[in-house]
Every structure is written in C-alpha cells, then in structure tokens.
Amino acid sequence: MSTATGLTTRRLSSALGAQVTGIDLREPLDDEGRQELWATLVEHKVLFFPGQQLDADSQVAFARQFGELTSAHPVVTAVDEEHPEVWQIDSQKETRNDEWHTDVTFVKRPPKGSVLRALRVPEVGGDTLWADLEAGYRSLSAPIRDLVDGLTAYHDGSREFAGALAQRKGYGNVWDGEVFNEFSLVEHPVVRVHPETGRKGLFVNPGFTVSIKGLSQAESVNLLNLLYAHIVKPEHQVRHRWNAGDVAIWDNRNTAHYANFDYGDFHRVMQRVTWQGDEPIGPAS
16 A cells, blocks of 8 residues: 555555545646556556546546547447547447457557546446456466567457447548548557556457467467466456446556446446557567
C-alpha cells in the first residue's frame, strides 16, 4: 500500500491490479496528480476506483487529461450524438464481451488504454477479469520465448463486428482520421515491447488474432492455443466485482480482459472510452 498526494493504492494481486482511493475523478488533476496516476497505471496495469459519481461528460473529461480519445468504436454507434467517444456496452443489445480480448487490435494503432464505468450491474455475477500479458510472456519457457519473439500475427475484427458494419451499410466511425469501412487483416508482433517501460508482453488474443504469419494452419492454431491457455492462468489474473459507479482504467498494451456472462436476463450496462494508441513494436524492431 502506498500513499502520495492524497491517493491510496492497494495491490490486488501479485501480477496486476490495484484499488485506488482518495480521489474524486470528477475533479481535474494538476500536473503532479496526472503524472502520479499515470505512473500508477503503468505499474499496476489496471486500476479500480470504487464509488465514483461520473456521468458521460465527466468520464470523457477525466480521460482527456491523459491523451486524445478515439471514437466510441470503429464500427459500433456511440451512445448518443453528444458523446461520440462513449461506447455503451449493453447486455440487452448483445454486447457482452464474454471472450478474452485486447481492445480493437484489428486496427493498425490499437488503443493504449480504456476507462470503463459501471452504470447497472447484477446483484451477482457480471465480474470482469484482466490478464497480465507481460507475466504471461515472462513465465513461458526460454525456448518458447525465443520462438515467439520473432513472430508476427494477423488480427481481424470481422468475426465479431462484420454484422455491425453491415447494418451501417459499410460506413463505420472515423478512426485515425479515416472512415472505417472494411475489415482487413492487420499485422502485429506476437510479442509487443511496451513503449514506456521496454518490457515484453504477448500481444495475441482469442477475440481478434486469427493466425500467425508464415506458419501452417495446424502450427498456427496449436501455438496460439498454447499461448491463450498460458495467458489466462489464474496467477496472471485479477478479478473485479462491480458496484454501480465503479470505474476501471487499464493499459491495453499489455493486458487482456473478459466480462463474465453469468447473470442470466439481468440488464448490465457499462460505458467505455478509449485513448488513441500507437503502432505495436516487436523485439526485432
């Protein structure tokens, strides 16, 4: 546990995750506060702020203190016209995210992180889990680390979001200055070097990674399945039980996450904004 400039940080697991108290996210931060909070995020990878009172406006204002925001999603419509940055994840609209994924890796420059707040949560269930992709890389055997260091993977969002783009007649949102109007394979290194720390982490996920460049189908499937199973070992995870008002922020460059769908017909509603990212760089670069 550490305390500075009013913040109290409590680690939640040996791999990643911390709870932060002593801060009202509706209040603007000074330079020292921004630097401390961002450094805390980089250290712990995912932070949880219980009992906040954000609305869409203050969620956007908080996030903008740490970088430029993306549109809500490349192809999914924003929550409303006044908040083009906000994606509403609504269980009654089949946006449950109950698959391990790193956000929007099917574009050239995936988001560097996200801010998620809980509007409506079930009495039981609906937890979200995060996995530490750097811990996943470090705990691989040395020969497997050497192998994956030099590999490149293809990412594709069409399996999850082709229907959403079709409903909009092929005209998605503006992303990186251009209208997103088609899905194509995007290449990213299997191992990503974090641009702020230099640490290596796996950068593949079951949601959007479809194959590994240069490998046969059987080799690709089996290697990816090995990595996926390894990434989500319990010792690489932290789990959050939501209450309405809770806010989570995470580093999308070295984590994956999974929203449990174990709450039946209950109406679960979250809202998310994301920061613009940069092009992933691998060890060879």
